[in-house]
Amino acid sequence: MQIINNPNPSEWAELLTRPVFEAEFLQSAVKNILNRVRTSGDQALIDFNLKFDQAVTHNLSVTQEEITSAIAQVETSLKDAIRKAADNIHKFHKAQERATLEVETMPGVTCWRKSVAIPNVGIYIPGGTAPLFSTVLMLGIPASIAGCNEIVLCTPPGKDGTIHPAILFAADLVGVTKIYKTGGAQAVAAMAYGTETVPKVDKIFGPGNQYVTEAKQQVSLEGIAIDMPAGPSELAIIADETAEPAFIASDLLSQAEHGNDSQVILICTDEAQVAKVNRALDEQLASLPRKEMAGKSLQNSKAIIVPDLTIAVALSNAYAPEHLIICTKEAETVAEEIVNAGSVFIGDLTPESAGDYASGTNHTLPTNGAARAYSGVSLDSFTKQITYQKIDQAGLKSLGPAIEEMAAAEQLEAHKRAVTIRLEKIGR
Structure with missing residues (x-):
């Protein structure tokens, strides 16, 4: 480690710079990968598996037979450790559930806010030099608690074309069954755009290298939600x-x-x-x-x-x-x-x-x-908060004039009329 003694605050920004690839090269390389997947779908994923992971994959989907076989390969001691971790993660994230917040802001005007699960989410699990089966727990458990309809998992295959057994055991433990053999920026592209095999999702989660992070940021500019910059x-x-x-x-x-x-x-x-x-x-x-x-x-x-x-x-x-x-x-x-x-x-x-x-x-x-x-990722990450309001006659008679006054001041006549026509119907 480089040792720096009592640096001046003016030097902090430069001192704390993170290591990065040359930005222009990184952006261009990722853009090309995204475009290949968008146009060629599954074939691009198969080609990239060979190019980046030296893996021959004819079928991108992980079968139930593969999951069953993988579970049998995981040592009992590791299964017990994963179950203990899963239990703690479940407890902590379950406690984050929110009750619906309802407030009567004035007589006859009721507003409330409710958590609703994001329907389809994608979770990226890094593989390669370190298959992070722990990330399956970190993302799959809150997604399950939130009530997401579909959880899509993408992770790079090994050179033999298989997924690390502990990743498949953890996925089975948390109830994730849609598992696909693709990694890196191309996995992000598959979940963002969808392919013949990999479903398109509403939001993409998961850490990764700078290619994965850059891919998430690029697809977010196209309207695909991501959890955060996590490189x-x-x-x-x-x-x-x-x-x-x-x-x-x-x-x-x-x-x-x-x-x-x-x-x-x-x-x-x-x-x-x-x-x-x-x-x-x-x-x-x-x-x-x-x-x-x-x-x-x-x-x-x-x-x-x-x-x-x-x-x-x-x-x-x-x-x-x-x-x-x-x-x-x-x-x-x-x-x-x-x-x-x-x-x-x-x-x-x-x-x-x-x-x-x-x-x-x-x-x-x-x-x-x-x-x-x-x-960081939490239960909230897998939900969206929808607000609701309901107004009765008394509430509209009380609140309506203020809305009319404000709409008129902003020169938005149709906004004003939306209130006026109702007040005339019920009688001011």
Whole structure:
């Protein structure tokens, strides 16, 4: 990790820049993929499976036989772990259900707001170097609780043309049965436009690499709803001299191993602590199966030494990380000062991987600074809020004149007449 000591606030923006591909190339490459899928449908998906995943796929749909076979391949211990995580995720998201809000704003005028499920949703599950079966739980469970009619799952196949067994077990567990073998930007295109096999959806969910994120953003410009900008994973840690260096190193590496374009940031008030963390990083990195990938990610990462926790919080809020771990004295008090973060993990014994898997919160979170304005996925993400109003005679007689006056002032005569004609019918 690059070490920066007490940078001037004027340097923060440049210091906290995320690693990105050359924008023009990325946009052009994704646009071409979207157009291919739009015009060639299933054949484009089959061709891209071969090109990007070296997978030969004759049938894009996952069959019930494949699901049954996959379930049998998953170890009992992993099944039990997935079930425990699913139970916690279900509890946390079920508790987010809202009662219909009804208010009589004045006598005879009643307004209410009700949650209605988005009918058809698509969930993208990253595969490739790390098949994220946990994301099936994070997206499939709230979609199911919300009552979405159709849940479409897309995930890249392995070189043998099959889907990772744990992904299929998790999908079966949460009741997702429409599963398709396609990944990357092309999967986003398939769900956005529909193909001969993959249904078109109303909203697309799921994290992914920069191609997936760019594809989601491009289709959103065409009227397809997306959950949020959720690209390469990132983590910030605020630490002081009381933190455990080995814990910090393990958390930094847990995000760094996601991919070459992941980024981790350590914001620390103690220079000696940073040196200890760097030694722990070297020790732990050496034994990681994905050490080459994690090592490349660390090249994009920084340890920033600041004079106090006030500056540390300000720097973190400027970065607006996807994940934020706070390992300091009175960590809960520090957490109260955080205004920009996707998800916060408080104290030495709360690793970020708990939220990734099983604590109950959702791990589909805004990245690349989007946490300044976006929330992570929740039950609300799978619903829309519809407002209703009902007015009786007394209500219209009381409210109508105000509507007429306002419509006339805005020179919208038809708006005014819509009220006037009713008042004349019922008698002012």
